[in-house]
Amino acid sequence: MVIDIPFTSFTPDLPALNNPGLVRAHNASAGGSSSQGGVTFYPLKAASLYSDTVMASRPMASAVGQDRFGNAKVYGAAASALYKLAPADREWTNISRTAGYTTTGTERWKFVEFGSLQIGTNYSNEPQYIDMNTDLKFADLTTLVKGRHINTHKGFVILGNTYDALDGAVPYRVRWSGLEAPADWTFSAATQADFQDIHGYGAIQRHRYG
Known part of the structure; x- marks a missing residue:
């Protein structure tokens, strides 16, 4: 149902004192002009069940992509498992590595x-990847390093705020894979896999390029 009432303009950004407009609207979104000269408000849609399957715990992230044929891929993450969404029946399927996650x-x-590749990290476990063309199970991208944050830049996969067996937790470290070799994290001048410690700014909270 559309509520066609001549409300004045929606002006919550103006000072509250002597504001001639409408400053608060609950459970509605503004549309076009009303036939009576005001603003038309539409009720928000109610929530509806999208999938009747559940994850092992509350969702912690989601990721979307597509394979080489343009088929959409949707992945979800919980504390102990990674899932993919089957488009035919909208069911979540557990496609975690055998050891699961903590x-x-x-x-x-x-x-x-x-x-x-769809690549994920949770810092508690090794970074995970899945090839969206085969779309079978997630697996360890590398066992050499863990990272709290992840991104890509010009052919490199980058982890920030890292942990490795040699140096332990290094919150201010950025480490990257070999060029066009996302599974190669062995330091090498040939592949350009390396790291850099960024001092003086505290722990890396996030890094993003572009």
């Missing part, structure tokens, strides 16, 4: 797309 209460999953 995301701690303070961590979250983050994902990036690299070519046909």
Whole structure:
């Protein structure tokens, strides 16, 4: 039902004192002009069930992409499992690695797309990847380093706020894979896989390029 009442202009950005417009509207969104010279407001749609399957715990992230044929891929993450959404029946299917995951209460999953790969990290476990062309199960991208944040830049996969077996937790470190080699994290001048510690600014909270 459309509520066609001649409300005045929606002006919540103006000072409240002597504001001639409408400053608050609950459960409605503004549309076009009313036939009576005001603004038409539309009721917000009610929530509806999208999938009748559930994850092992509350969702912590989602990621979308597509395979080489243009088919959409949707992935979801919980504390102990990673899932894909089947488009035919909208069911969540567990496609975690065999060992599963142990995301701690303070961590979250983050994902990036690299070519046909969907790559995720939760810092508690090794970075994970899946090839969207085959779309079978997630697996370890590398066992050499973990990262709290992840991104890509000009052919590199980048982890920030890292942990590795040699140096332990280094909150101010950025580490990147080999060029066009997202699974190669061995330091090498040939592949350009390396790291940099950024001093004087505290822990890396997030990094994004472009």
